[in-house]
Amino acid sequence: MTGDREWIPRADAPRIAQRLRERRRALGLTQVELAGNAKLAKSTLVHWEKGRLPDTLSAGTVIALEAALQAPQGWLLSHEGQPLPDSGFESGNAVGCESGQPGQKERIPRARCQELGPRAGRLREELGLSVAEVARACAVSRPTLLQWERGTFPKALTANQLRAWECALLLAPGQLLTPPVSHPGGANPPSEPPE
Template sequence: MTREREWFPRSDVPQIGQRLRDRREAVGLTQCELARQLGVGESTYVHWERGRLPGSVAEGMVRALEAALQVPQGWLLDHEVLPLPEPVLDAANAQASQRGCDGLPTRISRARCRELGPHARRLREELGLSVAEVTQACGVSRPTLLQWEGGAFPKTLTADRLRAWARALLLAPEQLLALPAPHPGVHDGRWRVVIEAETLEAAIHRVAQCLATRGRNLLRPGQPLDKRARRNADLLAHRYGIGSHRGPLVDVAVSYGMAATELRKTVARLITRSAQFAFEIPVLDVVVTAGGLSSATAIADDRVRDLLGPSLSMERAAAFAGEILSRRIAGADPRMGGGPRTAPR
């Protein structure tokens, strides 16, 4: 009877892991490429090579491994060290050994790095980012980044370092390597930021956070805002009638220990800063199309109400569009939306 599973004795597991690694390297496959051929996750296969195999594996998986590694059937569990045929290195395997799962070279040559460094510096300057901000985002020291930007690399640049550098510049790795293209997220000197949200209220919150951090929250989206940025984002959102606070904006400022003068300067500074960004908010376009933001009866439309969010009014939505996006909404109250960028009263 054909067995359905192969059992791995615990004492043999380290030897099996080492055997897998040695033969994979001889065949010229990366861990990622072999995992893909087997239909398992890369992390799962990495565990196998490190000797963290399960107690048993499907017999078909063992046969697939042996076929991919170009070894005789039964080799993986054989206690004898048998001579193996020379591996056949085809073009696909040779290419896989030089590239990772995302198609990036595992290492970037020094010659390419000399061009890449100054290009990355220009991209950083287009975004208006400091050296310190990029070093923090990509996890390298200031001297290291300055060396990179000068095109000086003590060693070739690894794919992991390239990914981190690109992420710190709000790029995909292939975009960073696309010399000498300008930054795709900057147009006419302004950051292009797409705000995806189900409601306009949620979109306003995200815009407020972006302005409160000067866009730096985009570098590390998982990191919480600091106390000051969180306060400023709350104040700007409350200007449009949304947030956890109730009552006049000045009362919210008092709860933060701010004087009225400081409040006005803070909100005015955030509104002025919005000119540095080109916000694209798809849900706003849907709201405008569905309700026009101009008809008093449109709010009764359940769809428009759902798009706005639970707290946002039509008038406040128009005020946000005018002040932050410089977008006048036809038919909206000119005192609430579409006017010039001014300090709050």
Template sequence: MTGGREWIPRSDARRIAQRLRERRRALGLTQAELATMAAVAQSTLVHWERGRWPDTVATATVKTLEAALQVPQGWLLSRDMEPLPDPGFNAGGAAAREGGGDLQTRIPQARCREIGPHARRLREELGLSVAEVARACAVSNPTLLQWEQGTFPKALTAARLRAWERALLLAPDQLLAPPAAHPGLRDGRWRVVVEAETLETAIRRVAECLATRGRNLVRPEQPLDAKAVRNADLLAHRYGIGTRRWPLIDIAVACGITLSHAHQTIAGMIVRAAQFEFDIVVLDASAAGLRSTTAVADRRMRDFLGPSLSMERAEAFTGEILSRRIASADTSMAMTCTSIPK
């Protein structure tokens, strides 16, 4: 430690990130919740959980983070990690409503036996595999299979229950009173709310969702693998978004695939969009202000689209992916999906 700062060796960054991530999940906290408790930006916490630590961090910040994680001082950065007991869970949550005393931290066995089969049904409705949900819950595949059969070798903590609910894209307590059908589905389609300041950013997030078949929704804190990043880049490039302004053939060569493969990948993701119902908040909020042709409306249009997205490409995206049109004064700018260069 020098000048009130802790040194983070590059070789330790990934181990620290895993420890931070697993402890947060064990506590049943979201990244936003932990970031608030630790007095850091959520984007900073996301970087830390991905192993992107700076060379040094203020000692006060580390202590605040460890207090939020309910761990002894020095635990987070220590190379000799001592095992920690299961964290407790505040009585204000699901377990408390099941009764008092020990039930504040444990789910009754009788309820666990009911939860398992319902959780399996909801997982299958989402089309998720056992392995995907098990990874999100930080348990093994055999353990999750036991849970789905209503068998729990160890009592299920309320924190574990919340992790299971997040893995199934459920709100808190929805496994204790399972809905008749998964609330995240409508007519067999995943309902995905996309929050972004511009349509350009929203398109990128939609591309990442389609590139992962929605699996990034289950574990949003995990970075995309190389193939998913490549596929998301290809779809974003179709709408003129990205750092490379090259023709698609050059993008394909840079990715190590053929032009035909690139076309097939993009077409497959456009077809896959029919499995999702994307609710793009900025699109609905801004459409009403785009009907005027005044200079003010032009500025609003640029703020709505983003720095590099054109109206033509925006219309192509909404037509291909959302099956809808953008409300605008100049309807002649609207283009069919076939008018975008292949």
């Protein structure tokens, strides 16, 4: 990474394009849906899936794409073929489905949201991530993420938003709803409690 840009070697473009295309299809997303979730123009995504990537991408764009693909940070551009967790949402009765389309209108009950917000904030700090980085990965504004971390949700959190938040925090799907005391990746807790 150079500054806040990711360099894309020409030789890596076909591999990245294939990874992008295959993961989008595995999630059952159309190009329009993925482009919208990652805040890209559809034509841009179409070019990228064909291997016509620019020489550099902003770090924010890469993070937003990985969040939209429900992938951990670094996955899209990595050289390892890391297997990703199943895209299915497996958190038992934590989510009430408002429509027959899984992932689209599923909502997390407010009481659960109020519990997970402060925990997610602590995990973000353990990972050394800024509010802005996680907000970009979740495709929300910084003030919205701060509200979430306080346990304040003007609207119920959707399952897709929860998945993006979990990806930004390097967690498997459903793991934020049943969290450990500290980050499962072994990050050390902050030396002082947050104010």
